[in-house]
Amino acid sequence: MKKHFWSNWSGSVQCTPESVVLPRSVEEVSEIVRAAARDGKTVRVAGSGHSFTDLVKTNQVIVSLDHLGGMVEVDTRTREATVMAGKKLYNLNDTLERYGLHMENLGDINRQSIGGAIGTGTHGTGLAFGNLSSQAIGLTLVTASGDVVECSEEQNREIFKAAQVSMGALGIIVEVRLRLVPVYRLAYVRKKGDFHETLQKGEAFAQANRHFEFYLFPYTDTVQLKFLNETTEPLMRHAFRKWFSDTLLENTAFGIISRRCRKKPERCPAMARFLARQITDTQEIDVGHRVLSTKRNVRFNEMEYAVPIADGPKAIQDIKNWIEREGIAVHFPIEYRYVKGDDIPLSPCYGRDSVCISVHMFQGMPYERYFEGCERIFRRYDGRPHWGKMHNLTAKELADLYPEWHNFQQVRMDLDPNGVFLNPYLRSLFCG
Numbered sequence: 001m002k003k004h005f006w007s008n009w010s011g012s013v014q015c016t017p018e019s020v021v022l023p024r025s026v027e028e029v030s031e032i033v034r035a036a037a038r039d040g041k042t043v044r045v046a047g048s049g050h051s052f053t054d055l056v057k058t059n060q061v062i063v064s065l066d067h068l069g070g071m072v073e074v075d076t077r078t079r080e081a082t083v084m085a086g087k088k089l090y091n092l093n094d095t096l097e098r099y100g101l102h103m104e105n106l107g108d109i110n111r112q113s114i115g116g117a118i119g120t121g122t123h124g125t126g127l128a129f130g131n132l133s134s135q136a137i138g139l140t141l142v143t144a145s146g147d148v149v150e151c152s153e154e155q156n157r158e159i160f161k162a163a164q165v166s167m168g169a170l171g172i173i174v175e176v177r178l179r180l181v182p183v184y185r186l187a188y189v190r191k192k193g194d195f196h197e198t199l200q201k202g203e204a205f206a207q208a209n210r211h212f213e214f215y216l217f218p219y220t221d222t223v224q225l226k227f228l229n230e231t232t233e234p235l236m237r238h239a240f241r242k243w244f245s246d247t248l249l250e251n252t253a254f255g256i257i258s259r260r261c262r263k264k265p266e267r268c269p270a271m272a273r274f275l276a277r278q279i280t281d282t283q284e285i286d287v288g289h290r291v292l293s294t295k296r297n298v299r300f301n302e303m304e305y306a307v308p309i310a311d312g313p314k315a316i317q318d319i320k321n322w323i324e325r326e327g328i329a330v331h332f333p334i335e336y337r338y339v340k341g342d343d344i345p346l347s348p349c350y351g352r353d354s355v356c357i358s359v360h361m362f363q364g365m366p367y368e369r370y371f372e373g374c375e376r377i378f379r380r381y382d383g384r385p386h387w388g389k390m391h392n393l394t395a396k397e398l399a400d401l402y403p404e405w406h407n408f409q410q411v412r413m414d415l416d417p418n419g420v421f422l423n424p425y426l427r428s429l430f431c432g
């Protein structure tokens, strides 16, 4: 039998499924799931493959919704839109802009599909905003029986809440209804700052700015601060400056430096210090999604945990101290973002305003010791892992972190009693 090849963005997950199918209608999705269930096969749905964990990995059936990415309906009066779940965020944002609409917040890239972004609770930064799943107000799922189920706050609420972050374990989301806001412009300011001062003022910055985040450069006390606020000022686009900082510095030059670090890891501290010295103050004004989303051409692996907002400063300080004490070979900056708490059972921000701290390692460099050390620190602060990023928690540990864990599992077992959507990775997460 001909085998297909599937890999995620970072190359850390690879598999050879017996089929990768690209349905062109919801009916086809139902038929694929029904046939797989009948034959006792596992079905995993893939978005853009931008997760770092084995969520999509299977040697059986992968369903890609790349041909189901259309816009179903836009209502400019209620500011809602229904889109097919395979739609990529870059395409979605361009389309919404034409209708004068916008998602209230976005993560720092736009290559994901909306179904995949929702699947893992993808988020941006901004204390007034929950993750992207919290922007979904209605979902249409193809469940393990092949049935099409609609759910929202008003209809099948239990399924809806569980499905808002469900990693493709409840079924294949085929349509997403989104709550939107009028299109907005953001004034984006980037500047260099001091780590200790930022730790003290961080929460105040997050409260005073629509979006605030910072990056800590290892082996330094330097951070890059990012402030984004709504404005009605005219667009300020500096094509050359943007290309210089976003393409040349953050991608091309960073790629060269990263390859040098991979060759000689002992260079990492010096390279991190060098990178910190290159931070320059920049400013631009553009439509929200054009500044919220950035280019990420340098490939890496990543771990991220959400910790209660009050514990964020202690957690990142502990990570900084540990890296320096142990001499960990890492040059990638550590990202620190703010996300509003929500009521989604498997959202890492369930019930608490959170700080999401992300640690990265260049593709091809060993990440295990670094990530395990950071994970020990995150766990000290009741951290919950990002579902799309690397972690080592067991089903029991996860159950202890999520008050509604068992309700989620009940909904999952009701919808998929035979585990059609469970691959070995999800089985280990959910069933132990």
Ligand SMILES: Cc1cc2nc3c(=O)[nH]c(=O)nc-3n(C[C@H](O)[C@H](O)[C@H](O)COP(=O)(O)OP(=O)(O)OC[C@H]3O[C@@H](n4cnc5c(N)ncnc54)[C@H](O)[C@@H]3O)c2cc1C
Binding pocket: 009, 044, 045, 046, 047, 048, 049, 050, 051, 052, 055, 056, 065, 085, 086, 106, 107, 108, 109, 111, 112, 113, 114, 115, 116, 117, 118, 119, 120, 121, 122, 123, 124, 166, 167, 168, 169, 171, 172, 173, 174, 296, 386, 388, 389
């Ligand atoms: C360079 C880079 C930058 C990133 N930036 C951020 C960021 O700023 N914020 C953040 O939170 N995360 C970020 N991530 C992580 C990323 O947003 C998530 O891993 C996201 O889930 C990837 O979306 P995807 O479309 O690639 O989905 P995939 O990785 O393909 O799938 C993710 C999960 O969703 C499920 N899924 C996909 N489509 C559907 C569907 N239609 N129905 C049901 N389930 C589905 C899959 O089965 C899988 O379990 C980043 C990742 C990378 C590589």
